[in-house]
Amino acid sequence: MLSITLVTPDPLALVSARDAVRAALSVGSETVLGDGALDLFAEGEAGATKSVIEAALRGLPVDFAVQAVENRRKRLLIADMDSTIINVECLDELADFAGVKAQVSEITERAMRGELAFEGALRERVGMLSGLSVDALQSCYDDRVRLNPGAETLVKTMAKHGARCALVSGGFTFFTSRVAEAAGFHLNRANTLIEADGKLTGRVGDPILGKEAKLAALIEETSLLGLTPADALAVGDGANDLAMIEAAGLGVAYRAKPIVAAQAHAKVDHADLTALLYFQGYVALEFVS
Known part of the structure; x- marks a missing residue:
């Protein structure tokens, strides 16, 4: 059925x-x-x-x-952050504080479409932030970052019903730690911006968390729970999300690039993130608002 x-x-x-x-x-x-x-x-x-x-x-x-x-109700949620759980690409917004948003956004767009290797594109973009005050990170978070509609309800509802919720991002721990707390995720994984003397050095810590690391996170988390990838829901919008989306029992493309939308099990282009709850058979009365 x-x-x-x-x-x-x-x-x-x-x-x-x-x-x-x-x-x-x-x-x-x-x-x-x-x-x-x-x-x-x-x-x-x-x-x-x-x-x-x-x-x-x-x-x-x-x-x-x-x-x-x-097995519609998944026991692991693994979600991308930028342009999925939140409204912006944090690296692009940081670049605005450094005066290089146009250049960085163009690289981001190409990487998310799968036209550039993620790791090289990330290093190139972070390099453009060299010398930016670390104070810009908090300003960026406070001024630009908002949870997308339905994000908190999605995470807290799944958590209430026993699912483990992981935020896994090719972005940065400064942002994922705050977004994870705001939305109710149990854990977060991301990259680390290296700083010295109160400024960004233009380097990112190794190893870089990208496409394969997101897939590895899905496999590791399901294994720790005694589950399989079939028990997971993965959601994202860019090419570096595709491996985890394809591997999950339910892989959802949210406002996604064409390469992702074409290969995901389902896509959300019109509704908010509570659509992922409905896809699992939750009724609105079960939602945690």
Whole structure:
């Protein structure tokens, strides 16, 4: 049995989406999960069903996930930080304080699209911050960094229901430690900016946490819990998130680059991060606000 979860901020679009899915497939029961969220149930193969749903919903502002009903509720959440759990790319915002945002943002965009190797791109961008006062880190966090809508609810709801929540970022521990605390993550992993005499040196600590390290974190955390990657939900937006997204039982592309959206199990382009709870079969009454 498959669950077909439809999520949208537009109630009228949800009605249209439900009708379109019912016209395209032989659907059995349905369950209302919350405002703008609905589960439909059908027999079939997930890949073929996903293709049918994708065609049926074309043009509608509706996110969806197709998956087996069994093991929908994941016991590990592993999430990217920049542009996923938070609203910005911290390195780009730091670069603004150094007066080099345009140059750094262009490299970031290419790296997130998979056009540049992450490690080299990170070293190049951090190098442009050489001499920046470490005070800029706190100013950047205070002035620019905000949790994306639904992030805190996602993390705290999964944690309340027994899931372990890990924030794993190619960014920096200065930010992940604060974001993890604000959102309710149990742990965070990221890179370290090297500083001396109150200024950034333009270097980053080794080893660099990138694509393979994110995948390794997923494998390590599931193993520690006595689980497998099938028990994990991974979410991110850039090319360095792709390995963990593909390996997880449910891998979600959030407002993602095309290379990630094309290969993720599901994507969220319209709803907020609570869509990931609905995808797991949570109802709104279970959410921790």
